[in-house]
Amino acid sequence: MLINLFLGIYGLAMCFILFYSFAQANLLWHFFKFKDNKIPLASMADKGLPFVTIQLPVFNEKYVVKRLIHAIAQMQYPAEKLEIQLLDDSTDETANLIKECLKAYPEVDFKYIHRENRVGFKAGALKEGLEKAKGELIAIFDADFIPDPDFLLKTVGHFTEENVGMVQSRWGHLNEDYSLFTRLQAFALDAHFMVEQMGRNSQKAFINFNGTGGIWRKSCILDAGNWQADTLTEDLDLSYRAQQRGWEFVYRPDVVSPAELPPVMSAIKSQQFRWTKGGAECAMKHLGHVLTGKFPMKVKIHAVAHLLNSTIFIAILLVSLSSIPVWWGFYQGLIPLEYFKFAAFFLFGFVIIAAVYFFANLNLKNFTIKSFFRFLWELPVFLAVSMGLSVHNAQAVWEGLTGKRSPFVRTPKYNLTDKEQNWISNTYNQLKIPPTAYLEAILALVFNAMVVFSLITGTYEMIAFHGMLAVGFTLVSITSFKSYLIKA
Template sequence: MIFLYFLCGLYFLGMLFILIYSLAQGHLLFHFLKAQRSWGKIAKKIPKDWPSVTVQLPVYNELYVVERLIEAVAKLNYPRELLEIQLLDDSTDQTVDLIREKLKNYPEINFQYIHRRDRTGFKAGALREGLKVASGEFIAIFDADFVPSPDFLLQTIPYFSSEKVGMVQTRWTHLNRDFSLLTKLQAFALDAHFFIEQVGRNHQGAFINFNGTGGIWRKSCILDAGNWHDDTLTEDLDLSYRAQRKGWKFVYRPEIESPAELPPIMSAIKSQQFRWTKGGAECAVKHAGAVSQENLSFRIKLHSFAHLFNSTIFIAVLLTSLSSIGVWWAGELGLVPDFLVKLSGIFLIGFVVIAGVYLVSYFYGKKSFVQSALGVIWQLPLFLSVSMGLALHNAQAVWEGLSGRKSPFIRTPKFNLESGKEKLSDNRYLLHRMPVTTWFEGVLALVFWAMVGLAFREHNYLFLPFHVMLAFGYSLVFITSFKSYGLGR
C-alpha cells in the first residue's frame, strides 16, 4: 500500500515537472510569435572596412565529410587578405593525409593546418589551441558535417554593429532530412529548437546558446569569458553562459541557414544525444548557482534555469512512465479515489502545449498547408513516441551529468550517405558495442505492450494513449539500436 502511494506521488511530481517545463516552452512560443513583428529590426551595419576573420574547422577522423567541408569553406565570399581558415585536426587515421592532399588544390587560400597528436580537451582543446595563433578579429566555427553558404560571413558580420555583440548564431538546416524516418524525426525536433526556442529566448533578452557550429564569435568575447573550457561535454553551452553572464549580447538569425548532416542511424543519434544531454546537465551544475546570484530579471533567471535543466525532462518522463503502471493498478484496485485520477488529467495540458510548440515550428515557412498537415499527422505522435523511447538512455546521461560522473567526449559518426558514394555498412566509424541500456529498452517495450493488453482486457483505458506511445517508442528505439550496432560486422 505504501509503495503504491509512493508511485502515485512520483507520478504526480513527474507530471507537474512536465507541466512546468511545457509552460516555459509555451512562453517561448509566445515570444516567437511576437518576434515576427520585429523580425528585421535587429541592428546591423555593413562595415566600411571588413574585419579579419578566422574560420575554425575542428576535425577528428572524418574521412567521409572532410573533403566536402574544405570545398565549401574554400568558396566563402570574403576578401582573401582578411580570411584565415584553420584545419584543427586531431585525427589518428588517413584523414590526416586526405586533408593535406586536398589543401594542395587551394594554394591561393590561407589554409592553416594544425595537427595535434595529443587530443587533450577534445574539441574545446582544439579550438583553444587554434585560438592562440588565430589572426582574425572574428572566429567562425563549423563542424565537419557542415556545408556553410558562400555568403555566410557577409551575412553575419554586419550583426556585430554593436561592440557589445559577442556572438551571432545561425539556424541549422538539414542536408539529409528526407534520407530516412530517423532523419525526418530529428529534423522535426531540431526545427523547434532553432525556430521557437532560440528566437523566443533571444527576442526577450534571455540567454541563448552557441550551438557549437554554424556561428561566429568576436574573438575578444571568447577571451574575456575565459576561453574554451573542457570540463563539460558541451563546451559551446558553457562558454555561452560565461560570456552572457559577463554582459555580452548574442544575436540569433534564423534566416541565415547553415546546412548540416543528421545522424542516419540510432547508434549515432544516441551518441549525440548522450553528449548533448549529459553536457547540458554538467553546465546546469556549473552555472545554475551563479546565474541565481546575478543581477538579472526574474524572467531571464527563470528561462536560464529552464534552459540549463531542460534535459532533466527525460528523468521526469522515465519516472512518470514507470510510476504510471502503479497508478493504473491502484486505480484498478480502487485504492485511489476516482476524482484524484480524473484530476490528474489537468497535467495533460503540458503535452498539449509541447505539441503546439512543435506544430508551429513544423508549419512555419511551409508553402502547402494540406501537404504539411498530412505530414504532421504521423510525424508528431511518432516523434513524441521516440522521444519517450529515448528517455532511459538520456536519463542515464542526465544523471551522470548532475552527479558529476565524467566520461570522454565521444564523437558522432558522420556518413555523407546522400552523396551516393558511400555505403552505410562500410563506414569504419560505426559503433558496435551495444550498451546494456538497449536491452532494458527492449524489456520496457514488452512491459508497456503488456500494459496495453491489460487495458483492453480490464476495460481500463486511463493510460492507454500514453502506454501505446511508450510501447511503440521503446520498440522502435530498441529495434533500430539493435540493427545499427550490428552494422558492418
C-alpha cells in the same frame, strides 16, 4: 501505503513536465513577437570589413572532410582578411585526405594544425587554434556542415555593436528525408532553432551558441574565460559564461547553415548522450550563478528551463515506470477514479508542447496542407521515440548532475543524402552494445504487455500513454540492436 509513493512520484514528475511546458508557452508567445534582426549584406569591396578566422575542428572525418573544405573555399570574403584553420585531431587517413585536398586551393589561406594529443577534445582544439588566430572574429563550423557562401557577409555587420559577442545561424538539414529518424531529428531541431532560440533572443534571455554555424568576437571568448573542457557541451558552457559577463548574442533564423543528421540509432544516441549530459553538467556549473546574479526574473526563469531541459528525460522515465503501479491502483480500486480525472489537467502541458512543434515546423513549410498532414503523424511518432530514448538520456543526465566524468565521443558522420546510400559500411559505426539497450528491450515488452492487459481488462485510462511507450521503446530497441550488430 506504497501505492501513494508511486502516485506521488508520478504527480511530481508530471508537475516538472508541466513547468517545462509553461516555459515553452512563453517562448512560443515571444516567437510570434520576434523582430527580424537581419541587416543588409556587407560588401566585398568594403574596406572596413574585419579580419575573420574560420575554425574547422575535425576528428576522423574521412567521409565529409573533402566536402567541408570545398564549401569553405567558396566563402565570399576578401582573401586578405580571411584565414581558415583546419584543427585536425585525426588518427586515421583523414589527415592525409586533408593535406591532399588542400593542394587544390592554393589561393585560399588554409592553416593546417594537427594535434597528436587530443587534450580537451574539441574545446582543446578550438583553444589551441585561438592562440594562433589572426582574426578579430572567429567563425566555427563542424565537419558535416556546408556553410552559406555569404555567411560572413550576412553576419559580420552585427559586430559594429561593441557589446555583441556572438551571432548564431539556424541549422538546415542536408538529409532530412533520408529516413524516419532523420526526419524526426529535423522535427525536433526545427523547434529549437525556431521557437526556442527566437523566443529567448526576442526577450534578451540567454541563448546558446550551438557549437557550429556561428561567429564569435575573439575578445568575447577570451573575456569569458576561453574554451573549457570540463563539460561535454563546451558551446553551452561558453555561451553562459559570456552572457553572464554582459555580452549580447544575436540569433539569425534567416541565415541557414545546412548540416548532416545522424541516420542510425547508435550515432543518434552518441549525440544525444553528449548533449543531455553536457546540458546537465552546465546546469550544475552555472545555475547557481545565474539565480544569484543581478539578472531580470524572466532571464532567470528561462535559464532554469534551458539548463534543466534535459532533466525532462528523468521526469519522463519516472512517469513511465510509476504509471504501471498507478494503473494497477486504479484497476484494483486503491486509487479513486477522480484522481485520474484530475490528472487530465497535465494534458495541458502536452497541448502546449504540440503547439510549439506545430508552429515551428509548419512555419518553415509555409503552413501547407502537405506539411499539416505530415505533422499529424510526425508529432505522435516523435513523442513516442523521445519516450523510448528516456532510459538512455536519463542515464546521461544523471551522470551530468552527479559529476561522473566521461570522454567526449564525437558523432560519426556518414555523408548520406540519397536514400539508396547505406550506412553499414561506415568504419566509424559503434559496435559495443550499451546496457541501456537491453533495458529498452525489456521495457518494450513490458509496455506492450500493459497495452494487452488494458484491452483484456477494459481499463483504458492509460492505454494511449502506454501505447506510445510501447511503440517508442520497441522502435528504439530494435533500431539500436540493428545499428550495433549489423556490420559490413
